[in-house]
Every structure is written in structure tokens, then in C-alpha cells.
Amino acid sequence: MKLFEFVRERQWIPITGYLIYVSALTAGYYYNLTFVQLGLTDLGTQKIGMPPGDVSIVMAILALLTLVAAVVSGVLMDRRGWSTDLYVKFRLLFLVIFVQLLLTVAAPYVSTIELFVLWVIVCSMALGVGIPVSFSFMLDFIPVRDRGYVAAVVAGLSFFVAALYPIEWRIDEFSLVMSAMMVPAVLVLAVLSVKRFRFVDSLASQYERDTFGTGRFCRPVPVRTVSFAFLGPVLLMFGVFFIDSLGFLRIIETPLYIYTSWQSPDLSVRLFIAGLHVIGALAAGVIYTNFDRNWLFLWVFGLFAFTHLLYVFHIQFGAGDTPPLVLPMFYVLAVSFYTTLNFALWPDLSTPETIGTHTALGVGIAGWLATFLSTSLALYSEGVGLSLLNHLTYVNALALLFVVTLPVLLYVHRMVELARGGTTP
Amino acid sequence: MNLELIPLLIIVLLMISAGGADVETTEFVIEGDHEITEHRGALIVGDATVTVPADEAVSGPVYVIGGEFRVHGTVEGDVTQLSGSLVVEDGATIDGELQHIGGSEELSTEATIMERTTVAFESSEPGPIAAYTPIVLTTLILALVGALLSRKHELLLDNVGAAAQDHPLISLTVGALLSVTFLSVFVFMAFTLILLPVSILGLLIGLLIIAYGIIALGYLAGQQLNTPRVGLATGLGVVVVMVLLQLIGVIPILGDLVAGGLLLTGLGAVVLTYFGLQEFEPVSLPE
Numbered sequence: 001m002k003l004f005e006f007v008r009e010r011q012w013i014p015i016t017g018y019l020i021y022v023s024a025l026t027a028g029y030y031y032n033l034t035f036v037q038l039g040l041t042d043l044g045t046q047k048i049g050m051p052p053g054d055v056s057i058v059m060a061i062l063a064l065l066t067l068v069a070a071v072v073s074g075v076l077m078d079r080r081g082w083s084t085d086l087y088v089k090f091r092l093l094f095l096v097i098f099v100q101l102l103l104t105v106a107a108p109y110v111s112t113i114e115l116f117v118l119w120v121i122v123c124s125m126a127l128g129v130g131i132p133v134s135f136s137f138m139l140d141f142i143p144v145r146d147r148g149y150v151a152a153v154v155a156g157l158s159f160f161v162a163a164l165y166p167i168e169w170r171i172d173e174f175s176l177v178m179s180a181m182m183v184p185a186v187l188v189l190a191v192l193s194v195k196r197f198r199f200v201d202s203l204a205s206q207y208e209r210d211t212f213g214t215g216r217f218c219r220p221v222p223v224r225t226v227s228f229a230f231l232g233p234v235l236l237m238f239g240v241f242f243i244d245s246l247g248f249l250r251i252i253e254t255p256l257y258i259y260t261s262w263q264s265p266d267l268s269v270r271l272f273i274a275g276l277h278v279i280g281a282l283a284a285g286v287i288y289t290n291f292d293r294n295w296l297f298l299w300v301f302g303l304f305a306f307t308h309l310l311y312v313f314h315i316q317f318g319a320g321d322t323p324p325l326v327l328p329m330f331y332v333l334a335v336s337f338y339t340t341l342n343f344a345l346w347p348d349l350s351t352p353e354t355i356g357t358h359t360a361l362g363v364g365i366a367g368w369l370a371t372f373l374s375t376s377l378a379l380y381s382e383g384v385g386l387s388l389l390n391h392l393t394y395v396n397a398l399a400l401l402f403v404v405t406l407p408v409l410l411y412v413h414r415m416v417e418l419a420r421g422g423t424t425p
Numbered sequence: 426m427n428l429e430l431i432p433l434l435i436i437v438l439l440m441i442s443a444g445g446a447d448v449e450t451t452e453f454v455i456e457g458d459h460e461i462t463e464h465r466g467a468l469i470v471g472d473a474t475v476t477v478p479a480d481e482a483v484s485g486p487v488y489v490i491g492g493e494f495r496v497h498g499t500v501e502g503d504v505t506q507l508s509g510s511l512v513v514e515d516g517a518t519i520d521g522e523l524q525h526i527g528g529s530e531e532l533s534t535e536a537t538i539m540e541r542t543t544v545a546f547e548s549s550e551p552g553p554i555a556a557y558t559p560i561v562l563t564t565l566i567l568a569l570v571g572a573l574l575s576r577k578h579e580l581l582l583d584n585v586g587a588a589a590q591d592h593p594l595i596s597l598t599v600g601a602l603l604s605v606t607f608l609s610v611f612v613f614m615a616f617t618l619i620l621l622p623v624s625i626l627g628l629l630i631g632l633l634i635i636a637y638g639i640i641a642l643g644y645l646a647g648q649q650l651n652t653p654r655v656g657l658a659t660g661l662g663v664v665v666v667m668v669l670l671q672l673i674g675v676i677p678i679l680g681d682l683v684a685g686g687l688l689l690t691g692l693g694a695v696v697l698t699y700f701g702l703q704e705f706e707p708v709s710l711p712e
Contacts, residue, residue, distance in 0.1 A: 145710045211711050219711070286598040290707035299602070306610065313613070317452070324455045326609060 002143040002211065013202045017141030020203075022153055024093070025343065027185065028134050029158040034165065035104065035178055036062075036123065042171050043107060048116055056379045058117060062124045063372030067364040069128020074360025077132055083356040086140050086204035087196070089133050094189035096130040101182045108172045128364075135359035138347035140203060143211040145289070151343035152285025155336055159277035163262065164270055207352050215348035215355075217293070222351045225358065228413060230349055236297050237345070237366035239402045240338045242374045243304050247395040248331070249378035250388055251311065261328035272325060273332055280336030288344055294410060296341050301402040303334035308396035315389045342367065430471055431608070433490035433507050435615050435625060440488070440505070441467050442618045451616070454492075470494045470509065477517075485521055489528065496536075506530060513538065560671065568663040571640040572656035575647075579655060581701030585641035586648075588705040589694035595707065597686060600638075600693030607631065631692075637700065638691020642666045 006014045040062065044055035073092075082088040103123050110119050142150045192200060207213040214222070223229045252258045264270055287296050307330040314323050346362035347355060381391050434453070441451060451466050454473040461468070461475055464483040468475075469490060476495040477483050485502020487494065491509040496517040503521035504511070508528040513519065515535035522540040532538070575582050589596050611627040614620035640663055647655070647662030670687065673680045697705040 143711075145712065216710060283598045283602055286595055287602075289710070290592070290595050292708060303606070306606065306613075310609075310613070313616075322457045330609070 001149060002145050003149075013199050014141075014143075014206065016199060017203050017206065018146075018150065021137050021141040022150065022157070024137065024185075025134055025154045026157045027181070028130065029154065029339075030161055031100070031178065032127070033158060033162045035174065036127065039107065039171060039174070040120070043110060043119075044116060047108075047171060048111065048113060050113065050116070053379065053383070054113075056375060058120050060372050060376060061117070062120050062127075063368045063375075065121060065124035066128045066131075067368045069125050070131040070360040070364040070368070071128075071357075073129045074132035074356035074358075074364075077136070077356030078354060083132075083136050084207055084352045086200065087193070089136065089140075090189055090200075091193040092129060092133045094186065094193045096126045096133065097182060097186050097189060099126040100130075101179060101186055104175050104178045104182065107175045131363045132356040132360040135343075135346055135363060136350075136355040138344075139207045139213050139215070139350070139352055139355055141206070142347075143209075144214075144216050144348070145211065147216070147344040147348060148285040148288035148340070149282075150285075151288070152281040152340045154343055155284075155339035156278035156281035159281070159332075159336060159339070160274045163274035163277060213352045215350045217349050218351050222354065223349050223358075225354065225361070230358065232409070232413075233293070233297075233345060233349060234362055234366050236402070236406065237338070237342065237362065238370045239398075240297075240300055240304070240341075241367050241370035243301075243395060243399050243402070244335060244338070244374075245371045246374035246378055246398070247304070247308055247311075247392060249375060250382065250391050251331075253382065254388055257311075257323055257327070260322055261325070269325065273328055276329060276332045277336050280333040281340045283333075284337040284340035288341060293341070293345065293348075294406065296337060297406055298403065300334055300338045300341065301399055301406060303330055303337065305396060305399035305403050307331045307334055308392050308399055312389060312392050312396055315392065430491045430508075431612060431628075434469065434471070434612065435621070435628070436507065437469055437488040437490055437505075438615045438618060438621055441486075442621055444486070453616075479514075479516065560667070564664055564667040567636060567640055567667065568643070568660040570636075571643050571663045572660035574640060575644055575659035576656040578701075582641050582644040582659065584698045584701040584704050585638070585691075585694045586645040588698050589638075589641060589690050590645055592694075592697075592705060592707065593690055595705075596690045596693035596697060598693065599697055600689035600691070603696060604631070604689060604692060634692050634695050635688055637695050638688065638693075639663065639666055639670075641694060641701070642687065642691050 044050045077083045346359040350358040453469040455471040458474045462481045468487045474493045477498045479497040482499035487504045489506040493510040495512045499518040505524045511530040513536040515533045518537040526544045611624040615624040643663030643666045644659045647658030650658045
């Protein structure tokens with residue numbers, strides 16, 4: 001790892017970059033995992049008293065607006081050259097976190113549907129701008145060699161804390177804790193936004209070094225936005241997010257599964273899940289760093305397929321019994337794998353000139369749009385009375401389809417290359 | 426689930442399969458405390474505590490491979506105990522045959538057992554010679570195979586050894602992932618009964634890969650001897666690795682972790698190098 005090299009040579013400035021990246025992304029992802037995902041539902045259903053169907057429509061609005069805001073801000077960042085200006089990115093991040101702090105403080109006071117919708121619109125704008133800004137920090141702070149491991153640390157830490165969080169979720173209490181955590185970050189970013197520092201100047205120019213700027217998959221030739229090399233991973237990642245939330249949304253609605261795993265009153269069970277998130281993420285980091293990315297995609301689809309197969313099997317033959325921990329274990333492994341991949345993949349498919357657009361499109365389409373679509377579908381399947389067994393059978397079929405499609409797509413792509421006269425693998 | 430239960434589980438599934446039972450009614454209780462009052466087909470007791478309450482009757486066959494099976498009521502069928510603990514209380518009834526193969530049992534004289542058989546084995550606490558004979562034999566076989574392999578196809582062991590030595594973290598990660606996933610897949614396959622042979626074959630191949638990994642680690646250890654007789658060095662290296670695995674197991678938890686880590690590193694290295702047919706090189710990244 002380059003980090004060890006920096007430590008040996010006592011190069012503290014690049015090490016600071018690692019710390020800034022890990023802190024910012026971990027906090028951001030944890031906020032998204034808990035406050036945004038859980039907060040919206042709780043705020044809408046419990047505080048305001050909206051029907052779950054209406055809350056899902058508001059969630060859809062959030063997802064779509066976030067996608068639009070992410071793409072617009074990402075393209076703008078690349079065109080204006082902000083993607084490579086660390087000070088501008090600090091200012092944008094300051095704005096994002098400041099708005100999120102206001103939203104967090106205001107959340108317990110939202111009492112009408114109109115205010116709730118307004119809250120969601122502002123939230124999606126902040127989230128949208130935050131995506132290309134935060135994801136593009138990787139090219140400033142993390143050398144290409146270490147991206148898999150650093151992405152693993154971010155994913156592992158976020159999930160570890162989120163998995164251990166107490167089961168009872170009250171927005172008043174959560175708003176207070178989150179606000180207190182965000183204030184120091186806002187203050188630090190405010191200072192960095194208005195004043196120049198020598199160490200930030202050094203960090204700001206790191207992207208020009210060969211080991212930092214250009215992503216791993218853009219060497220020697222940059223990946224174009226409209227190309228198989230970029231759209232292929234977008235499609236695969238879309239599939240991953242889609243399969244995950246389509247299956248998970250119905251599983252968490254089933255008390256037997258959720259209260260024996262993610263929301264178990266037994267701390268050791270939650271600790272097992274939290275620890276496994278970290279182990280899974282680190283394993284994904286090792287694989288991402290040392291193998292081609294397609295291996296990681298295969299693992300993710302394979303793990304999801306097997307996980308859903310286990311759930312289907314348990315529903316069919318072990319209904320009513322306490323489900324074994326091997327079920328959430330495989331789910332957790334799959335989630336840690338693809339989250340690590342998500343953090344490292346988009347910056348590695350980008351150059352300093354395209355990182356805003358690519359991260360916005362990658363995270364926006366593959367993450368937000370897929371989650372929104374699968375959420376709608378899961379709610380629909382629940383609404384029409386589709387049994388959990390049938391629902392998970394469809395999800396499982398989809399996962400298996402992707403397991404087969406990936407090698408076939410790669411094989412066909414190679415065939416096309418050969419037919420065009422290419423010889424190198 | 427306790428990994429040691431897996432072979433017993435496979436054996437039980439083979440027995441169920443041979444008995445012509447319907448797999449869809451087979452139930453495997455892995456963990457927790459359960460009171461069974463209603464049950465349709467074969468019941469396998471794993472790491473759990475399963476109780477048949479008084480005045481309740483469940484159908485058999487019941488297979489105890491771990492945990493505890495307590496009978497207060499009636500089992501309408503056979504009970505086969507391979508391991509774990511069986512308690513048959515006063516007034517309890519086993520309508521079929523109680524077959525004791527292994528594990529501890531506590532049978533009340535007031536209980537009704539239709540038929541009882543015991544498969545007798547050697548003393549449960551064998552002497553040191555009997556206890557260590559399988560290990561010594563395994564070590565000798567592995568050392569012999571290692572010696573032959575290193576003399577005839579040294580490059581194979583060289584590639585596997587290099588992967589384990591130069592990329593231990595990658596080898597360990599791949600080994601751990603493969604073992605966790607495939608072990609679960611094979612157990613899952615066994616439950617279908619149709620794929621039981623594939624499951625057994627898969628587990629055997631897994632053991633062979635681990636054995637190959639031990640030989641490669643032995644080859645690495647043998648290189649430290651700096652002798653031109655590569656066969657002898659590998660054979661001795663295998664012995665050293667096997668002795669190390671035995672000794673390190675004495676240390677609680679940490680010993681098992683280190684031993685497991687070594688075996689999984691070997692397994693990963695074997696897979697990464699296609700059984701030594703090619704060198705493993707991670708993807709090239711900018712330094």
C-alpha cells in the first residue's frame with residue numbers, strides 16, 4: 001500500500017488526505033444509510049401520518065431529483081474545471097453539509113405534507129450536489145493503488161456503525177445526535193472554504209501526480225462516457241443495486257427475518273453482522289486491488305443469487321423456525337462487496353476531466369435510479385399481494401440471470417473485438 | 426453452525442436418501458431452543474436443544490448429530506444418535522428403534538423404548554498410538570506425495586508456494602471466500618438429495634486442494650534446508666507443517682485461527698495458480 005510508504009517516509013500531507021477522505025465519505029454514507037433512508041419513512045409515516053404508498057411517491061421524487069441534481073452538478077463541475085479545484089470542492093461540500101445540517105435540525109419540526117415535500121426537494125438537491133463532489137475527492141486524496149482498500153474502509157466503517165445503532169429509531173433523538181456530529185465538520189469546511197493553507201495547496205495538486213489523478217481503468221486510454229467500458233459497469237451496478245433493494249425491501253418487512261438479524265435485540269447478533277460487514281469489505285478491497293473488476297462483479301451476483309436461494313429455501317422448508325445467521329451473513333457479504341466496488345469503481349473509470357460526470361452518472365443511475373425503481377416494484381408486489389416466496393424467487397432469478405449474463409457479455413464483447421481485427425486480450 | 430457437524434449432516438442425508446424419505450419434509454434444526462409438537466418427516470438435530478414435551482407425539486425418524494434432544498413425550502419412529510446428547514425422561518416413549526452410534530445418552534428406566542441397538546466402536550478415549558495413527562499416516566502420505574511431486578513437477582509446487590509466500594493476503598482472502606461459499610453451497614446441495622453425490626465429491630475435492638496446499642507449504646518450508654535433494658526437503662517440510670498445525674492447535678482460539686489461516690492460504694494459492702500451472706501475478710497498478 002502507498003499509505004505505508006507515506007508513513008515510512010513521514011509524508012504527513014498525503015496521509016491527511018486519506019484521513020479527510022475516509023472521514024468525509026464515512027460520515028456522508030452513514031448519514032445517507034440512516035438519516036435519509038430511514039428518516040424519510042419515519043418522518044412521513046410516523047410524524048406526519050402519511051400512508052406508506054404516498055411516502056414511497058415522495059421517495060421516488062427524492063431519487064429522481066437527486067439523480068438530476070447529481071448529473072447537472074457533475075457536468076458543471078467538469079466543464080467549469082471545478083472537479084480539479086480542491087478549494088471549490090471544499091466550498092461546495094461546505095454548502096452541502098450546511099444545508100444538510102439545517103435539514104437535520106429542522107426535521108423534527110416538519111409537520112405538514114407541504115413542508116415534508118419541500119424538505120425532500122431541498123434534501124435531494126444537497127444529496128445530488130454532494131455525490132460528484134464527495135466521490136471526486138478520491139482523485140485528490142487517494143492514490144490509484146490504494147483505492148480498493150480505502151473504499152473498503154469507508155464501506156466497512158459506515159456499515160459497522162449503522163448495524164450497531166440501537167433498534168428504536170426516533171427522529172427527535174437522531175436529529176440531535178446527527179446535528180451535534182455535523183457542526184464540527186461544517187466549521188472545519190467553513191475555514192477551508194475561505195482561507196488558503198499550504199497543506200491544502202499540496203493536497204490540491206496531488207491529482208497531477210501519475211499515481212493519483214487518472215483512474216485505473218483509464219490507463220493508457222481514458223474511458224469515454226458513451227462507451228461499453230463505462231456503460232457496461234453502469235448496467236451491472238444498476239443490476240446490483242436493483243437486486244439488493246428489491247430483495248431487501250421485502251425481507252425487512254418480514255419480522256421473522258429482520259428481528260433475528262439486522263434488528264435483533266441480541267447485541268452479539270448485530271455485532272456479528274457489523275463485524276462481517278468490515279471483513280466482507282476488506283475482502284472486496286483485496287479482490288478489487290488485485291484482480292480485474294469483473295471478478296468482483298461475479299462474486300457480487302453470485303453471492304446475491306446464493307443468498308436469495310437460501311431465503312427461498314428457508315421460506316419453503318423452514319417456515320416459522322428461527323432462520324440461521326448464514327442467511328444474513330451472505331447478504332452482508334454481498335452488500336459490503338458491492339459498496340466497496342461502488343466507491344472505487346467510478347473514480348477509477350474517470351480522469352480529472354471526466355470525474356464529475358462519471359461519478360454523477362454512475363452513482364446517480366446505478367445507485368439512485370435502480371433503488372427507486374426497485375423500491376416502487378417491491379411496494380407494487382406487496383400491494384398486489386405477491387407472497388414473499390414468489391417475490392424472492394423473481395429476485396433470485398434476476399440475480400442468477402446476471403451471473404450468467406456477465407461472462408456471456410464479456411465473451412461476446414471479446415468476439416466483437418476479434419471480429420474487428422483486435423488481437424490483444 | 427459447527428463445521429464438524431457437516432460430515433455428520435452429509436451422512437444423515439445419505440441415510441435419509443437411502444431410506445427413501447421425502448426431502449421436502451426433512452427439517453434441520455441448527456440452533457436455539459425449540460419445543461417440537463408437530464412434525465411431518467425426518468428431523469435432524471444440529472447445534473440446537475430440541476424438546477418433545479410430555480403428552481406430545483412427533484413422527485420420526487429423528488437424527489441427533491449435535492446439540493441436545495430431550496424426549497418427554499413420544500417419538501413415533503426411529504431415533505438415530507450419531508453425536509450430541511440424548512435424554513429420554515420418565516414416561517417418554519420411542520415407538521421405533523433407538524440406534525446409538527455416538528454421543529452421550531441418558532435413558533430413564535421408566536421410559537418405553539421399543540427396540541434398542543448400539544453400534545460398538547473402540548474405546549471412546551483411544552490411547553496415544555490409536556489417536557495419532559491417522560495423523561501420522563496422513564503426514565506420511567502427504568510427505569511421500571510431496572516428495573514425488575517436487576521431484577517430477579517442481580514448477581507446480583514452486584508456483585503455488587510463490588503465491589502463498591509473495592501474496593499471502595490475496596491467497597488467504599481467496600481461500601476464505603471460496604471455502605465459506607462453497608462449503609455452504611455443498612451443504613445446500615446435499616439437502617436436495619439429488620445433488621448429494623456432487624456435494625460429497627465437492628467436499629472431497631476441497632480436502633484434496635487443502636492437502637495440495639499443505640504440500641506446497643511443505644515445499645516452501647523444505648527450501649529452507651538448502652539441500653539439492655528437493656524430494657527429501659519437501660517431504661521433511663510437509664512433516665514440519667503437519668507438526669506445526671498440530672502443535673499450534675494446542676493454543677486456544679489463536680491456535681485454531683493461525684492453523685485455519687495457514688490452510689486457507691494454501692487453498693487460495695492452489696486455486697490462484699490453477700494448481701501451479703501458472704504463476705499468479707496481481708493486476709498492474711501505478712506505483
